[in-house]
Amino acid sequence: MDRVFSGVQPTGNLHLGNYLGAIRNWVKLQNDHDCIYCVVDLHAITAWQDPAELKAHTREVTAAFLAAGIDPSRSIIFNQSQVSAHAELAWILNCVARLGWLNRMTQFKEKAGKHREKASVGLYAYPNLMAADILAYKATHVPVGEDQKQHLELTRDIAQKFNNDYGVELFPMPKPLILGTATRVMSLRDGKKKMSKSDPSDMSRITMTDDADTIQKKLRKATSDSELLPGQEVLDETGDLPEETRQSRPEAYNLLGIYAALADKPLAEVLEEFAGAQFSLFKSALTDLAVASLGPMGSEMKRLSADPASVDAILSAGAEKAAAIAQPILAEAQDAVGLLRF
Numbered sequence: 519m520d521r522v523f524s525g526v527q528p529t530g531n532l533h534l535g536n537y538l539g540a541i542r543n544w545v546k547l548q549n550d551h552d553c554i555y556c557v558v559d560l561h562a563i564t565a566w567q568d569p570a571e572l573k574a575h576t577r578e579v580t581a582a583f584l585a586a587g588i589d590p591s592r593s594i595i596f597n598q599s600q601v602s603a604h605a606e607l608a609w610i611l612n613c614v615a616r617l618g619w620l621n622r623m624t625q626f627k628e629k630a631g632k633h634r635e636k637a638s639v640g641l642y643a644y645p646n647l648m649a650a651d652i653l654a655y656k657a658t659h660v661p662v663g664e665d666q667k668q669h670l671e672l673t674r675d676i677a678q679k680f681n682n683d684y685g686v687e688l689f690p691m692p693k694p695l696i697l698g699t700a701t702r703v704m705s706l707r708d709g710k711k712k713m714s715k716s717d718p719s720d721m722s723r724i725t726m727t728d729d730a731d732t733i734q735k736k737l738r739k740a741t742s743d744s745e746l747l748p749g750q751e752v753l754d755e756t757g758d759l760p761e762e763t764r765q766s767r768p769e770a771y772n773l774l775g776i777y778a779a780l781a782d783k784p785l786a787e788v789l790e791e792f793a794g795a796q797f798s799l800f801k802s803a804l805t806d807l808a809v810a811s812l813g814p815m816g817s818e819m820k821r822l823s824a825d826p827a828s829v830d831a832i833l834s835a836g837a838e839k840a841a842a843i844a845q846p847i848l849a850e851a852q853d854a855v856g857l858l859r860f
């Protein structure tokens with residue numbers, strides 16, 4: 519069976535983008551894939567994290583996986599730092615990846631910004647650790663958002679170079695899985711910016727634990743425009759929304775896209791339903807839908823947060839299962855490189 523690996527950083531403020539763009543799709547993959555879902559705490563510390571909050575956020579992401587329907591009896595759920603093969607393989611891959619390759623990574627440029635010299639070495643080498651995460655399980659498929667596509671291409675380059683350099687066929691070339699309609703949920707305040715955990719404004723995102731009143735307030739205040747909502751005429755002949763059209767009303771199309779994703783309907787159907795409607799009417803329908811979809815999940819996350827021992831037990835059992843797969847693959851890599859093992 520195809521093996522899927524993916525992860526979420528425990529950096530707090532888990533939001534609707536993380537849910538619609540990632541976690542929700544992972545639930546469906548469990549039906550026909552061997553799935554490994556990781557809380558990537560080693561990635562999180564590439565930027566400063568408060569230690570107590572990091573622990574809480576690790577449990578929060580785990581609770582979100584469980585509340586969304588990832589089943590620990592079918593999929594492996596664990597936190598990255600508990601399987602040492604990730605860090606060990608990452609070091610080997612640090613010695614395979616080329617500086618020039620990492621210099622091209624746009625996410626580092628965006629995250630380090632003007633303070634490049636002050637960024638951690640970990641932030642720079644982040645894509646090599648991501649390659650280790652995937653290759654330590656010989657994962658064949660990686661569900662990624664648009665933003666992670668470049669890192670996955672780098673993983674393929676590293677896998678290929680490792681295989682060539684050492685004359686082995688150890689690592690398969692992992693393929694991206696870009697799933698669902700909400701591959702890029704945008705900020706509620708600025709339709710040109712991705713909804714993100716690190717946005718300083720909490721009004722920019724709906725978090726997975728927001729209650730009904732908060733969801734209503736955030737959607738009511740979400741940036742919109744004064745025009746009526748468009749209908750299906752904005753779609754091209756293949757039923758897609760042309761990028762130019764999206765950019766002409768980014769906030770409107772973002773909210774329509776969120777509605778379509780939450781309702782699990784094609785955008786065309788949503789456009790037909792709300793063609794010519796006032797924004798206020800649409801926002802109220804979107805609020806009802808968001809509360810109905812996120813409410814039960816948020817409650818379950820809160821219930822799990824009150825029981826950290828049960829969350830820890832799931833992570834610990836998952837780490838054991840993950841290590842059982844990753845250790846022999848790490849050993850193969852060490853052998854190929856010529857590291858003496860006892």
Ligand code: AQP
Pocket residue numbers: 525526527528529535536537538539540661662663664665666700701702703704712713714715716717
């Ligand atoms: N806005 C988004 N729309 C769709 N998918 C998204 N993802 C993140 N933001 C959106 C997807 O969520 C998964 C987990 O992301 P992550 O925690 O590893 O890091 P990220 O991509 O850096 O997420 P954030 O929320 O934007 O965090 P910050 O602000 O810390 O950078 C990934 O599959 C991602 O594609």
